[in-house]
Amino acid sequence: MAPSLASIVEGEGDEEALPVLVRRILLVQDPPGFADVRRPLRVTKAKLVLPGQLERYVELAASQIAAQGAILVVIDSDGELPCVIGPELLARAKVARSDTPIGIVLAHCEWENWYLAIWRQPSPWQAVASCART
Numbered sequence: 298m299a300p301s302l303a304s305i306v307e308g309e310g311d312e313e314a315l316p317v318l319v320r321r322i323l324l325v326q327d328p329p330g331f332a333d334v335r336r337p338l339r340v341t342k343a344k345l346v347l348p349g350q351l352e353r354y355v356e357l358a359a360s361q362i363a364a365q366g367a368i369l370v371v372i373d374s375d376g377e378l379p380c381v382i383g384p385e386l387l388a389r390a391k392v393a394r395s396d397t398p399i400g401i402v403l404a405h406c407e408w409e410n411w412y413l414a415i416w417r418q419p420s421p422w423q424a425v426a427s428c429a430r431t
Contacts, residue, residue, distance in 0.1 A: 300366055301361070301365075301367075302319065302334050303337075304337040304371060305337060305339075305368070306339055306340075306371050307345075307373065312336070319369075351386060352390070353393075355368060355393040355397075356394065362397075368394070369399075369400045369402065370386065370400070374404060374405050379403035383401050
C-alpha cells in the first residue's frame with residue numbers, strides 16, 4: 298500500500314489546488330513519494346490557531362491516512378513571522394499526533410503565487426525557489 302498524505306488548508310481554492318501542486322512536485326521525484334494525496338480539510342487560519350482547534354484538525358486528518366502516512370498543514374502567514382508561528386504550530390500538532398510525520402508550511406508570500414510560479418518554471422522545485430526569493 299502506498300503512503301498517503303492528508304492536508305489542512307485555508308481556502309476553497311487551496312483545497313482544489315494543493316493536491317495538484319503536490320502531485321506535480323512528486324512527478325519529479327525519484328522514486329515518487331506519497332502517491333495517495335487525500336482531499337485537504339479546509340479550515341480558516343483564524344480558527345486553526347485557536348486553542349485545541351489545530352489539534353482537532355490534525356486528529357481528523359490522521360484518521361484519513363494509513364500508518365505510513367503524513368500530514369501537511371499549508372496556510373498563509375498573514376503578516377506573522379513564519380519562523381515564530383511555524384514552530385509553535387508544529388509543537389501543538391506533534392502533541393496531538395506524535396506518531397505521525399507532520400509538516401507545517403507558512404507561506405510568507407501569498408501561497409497562491411506558488412501556483413503561478415509552477416506554470417512559469419520548467420521544474421516545480423525551481424518554482425518554489427523562485428517564490429522563496431520574492
